[in-house]
Amino acid sequence: VQFTEIEGGVTAPAGFLAGGLHCGIKKDGQPDLAIIFSERSAAVAGVFTRNLVKAAPVLYNQHVLKHGSARAIVVNSGNANAVTGKQGKVDAEAMARTAERCLGLAPLEAAVASTGVIGQTLPIDKIMKGIEKLAPMVSRDGGEQAARAIMTTDTFPKKVAIRVPLSRGEIVIGGMAKGAGMICPDLATMLVFITTDANVERECLHHTLRAAVEPSFNSITVDGDSSTNDTVLVLANGASNTAVIDDLSVDCPTFRAALHYVCMRLAEMIVRDGEGATKLARVTVTGAQNAAAARQIAKTIANSLLVKTAIFGNDANWGRIICAAGRAGVEFDPGKVDILLGDLIVLKEGSPWRFDETRAKELLSRNEVEITLILNAGGETATVLTCDLSYDYVKINASYRT
């Protein structure tokens, strides 16, 4: 299936409005509050951080998911409302209640999310005033504003939208994300909000999201840290007036492919905007006996500081790649391994392969680098996206809080 990318992000699908503004959390006056609003009730599904320490909004959203349908998502940036004790819970609820009141929703129809500094109480008065002001302003072309308002150390807003032809009719899926730091397989300080006017049965929406998250948001890494706030939420409001999609529908595979596409595009944007990143690296481990082993090795390579700094320095240091693979905790025969940079063989059956250093440097200088490790032990493959580690990563993170 071919998908056509269109403008608009989360407001591209029919029946969705959005907006963003500065409510006073960020000191630099940048937008820090976003609302996504659906004109009609929408099925909701979500995936959240597996970190043991879960932020208040993550815990709150469990109630919304139980409720099963929602009509709004209210998000603030600049403060994560994480490790904020009982007050954090009260504040998350206050955000939801205020959004519901101002948008005319029933209880539990608004989900919440926060991102930013951990351990500081939300300036809830500012946020409530902000919601009151923003609620009447949400519009069909507020997708860009909303995407900007959830940024923290992101350098560009991340959004995508596609048209998806079904067997009868057409749907649109839109999405926005924020990422940049604390990005690691199994989610990260990563907020992702996806909207669609497809008419998706709730269980199917949940299954489809789970499947789409694995190769996308669970297969990216910036720094190996995963956060207290990671959230992926999808709302499906049926405003396209197409037939219901459930697990057995003829259109289910198309919807699955389309949601996968949107997740992959946003995941790629998150890695490309990794803190201090100058390039994206695609680490593929193939020829593995099983997919879990392939993924574990790819993750270990993708998280290796030595590999990431070598990529930054355009250094074809494949020794670090095989070395990282060797400590992944997965059995393989180092004597059978091939390594390629792009299409250039640098290691063949575990032995150094004479290669053109100039060409290797050229391949590594591109803004997208491909590293492939072939185990020659089976037919399974996994790919993890990562970025290089530069001076700027250190600069950005050495004094984030102050």
Next chain:
Amino acid sequence: VQFTEIEGGVTAPAGFLAGGLHCGIKKDGQPDLAIIFSERSAAVAGVFTRNLVKAAPVLYNQHVLKHGSARAIVVNSGNANAVTGKQGKVDAEAMARTAERCLGLAPLEAAVASTGVIGQTLPIDKIMKGIEKLAPMVSRDGGEQAARAIMTTDTFPKKVAIRVPLSRGEIVIGGMAKGAGMICPDLATMLVFITTDANVERECLHHTLRAAVEPSFNSITVDGDSSTNDTVLVLANGASNTAVIDDLSVDCPTFRAALHYVCMRLAEMIVRDGEGATKLARVTVTGAQNAAAARQIAKTIANSLLVKTAIFGNDANWGRIICAAGRAGVEFDPGKVDILLGDLIVLKEGSPWRFDETRAKELLSRNEVEITLILNAGGETATVLTCDLSYDYVKINASYRT
């Protein structure tokens, strides 16, 4: 027991000679070949990398350990002889054979070690000529030279020696190490050589070394990467003419404490000289239900890039500490956790604790930083040593190979 530190490193114990010189591996003319020599046969014990990809010298030394006694260790820096295929094996053997010939030893009496770039064949002719030249030059005051000759990105030679009073008589233990990068729990590109004139039974030497390595070399991390070449070797030659120490000897606890002391001192030096490090951080997790859980949490905090950059930036960002703990894969109740920076409480029972930011900054600015996480769930404790992550780490590693 009190130990007195003395000069001399590996040549401080009786009956040990050493030396180092430049044999032509390093381009900058720095020393790159070291020999440690014992005038009499010595019991030998060793611990090696658990990386699946093991360098040729690591594999070779298994034969020496099986042999059970040794009289020399020959080490080169500048080239790791790792992932070098069959030639690597031939070269490691050639290093050992040459050392044995030049020092008048029997087969399998020389252990070998290499550190440096992975995947390049050793310049074995230069090394063999170097051994021929160095062997007659080893001396009682060559400990410093030898420590210098095993350095790679290290900024200072690492050595220690102590006098250890026994129930009757006295022994000396000396040691040297190289580290700096690829340092992670479960060893790292870390070479450690320890000598003693104690008269230690082989099995006891092995047990004592294993026990000493856990809280020292297996509890340090610079960048989470562990290498193909990690080696800790100890030679005990009995030249002190003191009584045999075995597992049941009255002096065994003293010897254990002394070896522990030497390992801890060298481990600390390795972390303090972590690539680009400006300070050392001691991460202690206490009040845990079991030691493995405490260690796992301490390791995860100690390896978190976000924690390490915050330490570099003197930023009391305890949110990153609790967040890293939460993704360690160990169950605990975040609502019971206390966190201290030095003696300053920053989190109490899972809730932010008002603290003096100026004092926190002052504590973090010291060249040794203490982070303590109290789980309040039991009586077990673990400490992991780490360092901060600075611009210079990236600089050093972005173009190491070239």
